[in-house]
Amino acid sequence: MSEPISAVPNSSGRFGEFGGRYVPETLTRALDELADEYAKAKEDPEFQRQLTDLFNTFVGRPSPLYFAERLTEHCGGAEIWLKREDTNHTGAHKINNTLGQALLTLRMGKKRVIAETGAGQHGVATATACARFGLECIVYMGAEDIRRQTPNVFSMKLLGAEVCPVESGSRTLRDAINEAMRDWMSSVETTHYIIGSVVGPHPFPMIVRDFQSVIGKEARQQSLDSFGSLPDRVIACVGGGSNAAGMFYPFVDDTEVELLGVEAGGRGENPGDHASPLTFGEHGILHGSYSYVMQDDNGQTCDVHSISAGLDYPGVGPEHSYWKDTGRVRYTHCQDGEAMAAFDTLTRIEGILPALETSHAIAKAMESARELGPGKRIVVCLSGRGDKDSNEIARLKQEGF
């Protein structure tokens, strides 16, 4: 009997061949300290009780599993069920991770927190957790994303966070991570870096996955409670991949459940037009771990594009690369236009305004419903709400998108 697919990472942070730790020596001690503290916290009932209490009373968990009846009828096939992470406090799954890491920050006796953000959801969730615990909070955000996600920038400032615009490179999520890492290089002794996705050096991909796994654990139990079986297919969008990792992980050992990750297909399949490293990328190193990455022949990271700031990233979490290469999860991609259409459909038919990131998963859920046909059940991670995107959507529609 071989090891279950969930039995990763190993002690060096490897998911199969992926993951590891490719960072400057300066960060090693802090990463070791974080790994040690997390191992202790994981076994500490008091830590788990605190986190569960925050999930229940501060976030509003468990988030509902909602049967999208009219969307199901509209597609005319398999039942579509939505795991409503958009109902969480701050409007997305990101808060699950930031509360967990804020508790770790306190345990490590650190008083200052830094974070990167793309769509701003992780920035808001970090600023919220920091406000809740009285921690100083600095959020790095690409200048292009600041333009695309104005409402979230305003929220972060209201919550007392300092938002630092990043003007280097493509001025998006990737550059925000670079800048946050640089800050951490100089501040590592007093500062914790709350990374927002299942990316980066070990132990981050594992810690973020574990905190986000509350999504999949609840969805699995709710499926059994609501329709007496596990779903036939589970779908989530993948940028760095935190909502997908949290959704999929509790299902990976249920091999009868099909798992489908949806990357940002952008404008098309040419390099630079999409953000789909699992579909079009190569094995390589970015931001401290070995995974699939969009990289040119010289090893330089490629520019990527997505309509959604949260998916506009050239890398992906190492566990997704592991799931891809082992065949446990299938990855596909959804173009900007399909995502926009799915956004409109869900909003009009179900009265739920999804984030542009989430809309990628909705598009493939609608396609899957038709493909699987009646009698089957699909659970989709509705990772976040779309209010933050309203200005950007208005602008795109004006441009005749």
Add this chain to the structure above:
Amino acid sequence: MSAIDATFEILRSQGRKAFLPFVTAGDPNLEFTGKVLKELVARGANVCELGIPYSDPIADGPVIQASYTRVLDQKQKLSDILQAAQAWTTELTAPVVSMVSYSIIHRQGLENYVAKAKAAGIAGAIVPDLLVEESGEFSEICRREDFSLIQLVTPTTPPDRALRICETSTGFLYFVSVTGITGVRTELPPEVVDQVGWLKERTELPICIGFGISKPEHVRMLAPVADGLIVGSAIVRKIAQVEEKGEEAVLAEIGTLVDELTSAMTS
């Protein structure tokens, strides 16, 4: 014995310290990089560090990052750099070592990178994002090919770990003087003198200190305890002014800076 080992052996026998300048390959063009290297060696550089531009250099501060961006904007390829390096290294009397991200080495293939760099006359690599735990395979190839793999120790490295890094590093040990990124600093932490001193008693490996060194007073503080000093951003900052000031003026300024710093090493 690599060219770097030989250089330090000679310097040690003469009781001298090494001066190791850093330049970004291709900034603002490869022809000028060749001129800068020639000038640096003429002024007494003992080992030259050649920065291979990378799109996501998390250990580097704004000065070096901006130089990498300038080069990458011109679509400079690794093959162009190595071709130019081959011409430089045949003329230079000091060895050249590459400062390169593991992302780039991995992409080329580990053996392939070492083979191509060696063919271009490059004597080794400093890989700022390759930790000792992850360096096994590359380290073995470097040893076999007599290509120095210079590893880094920082102020946050625990003592037992620092000793382990000394055991696997070849050529010299790069001691990072500050907890932070590369870049010019007004003051350097005085603890570094003790930290390097502690290590010197426990390793035969030459120890060179870098990050933040830009002034004669830094040199006077660190030179007594180190085998060599590394100066990067202070030089790259001058190169950034080529367009504005012209090549001759910048070369002259670099020459003056190097003279100032190297004379502080012996004083």
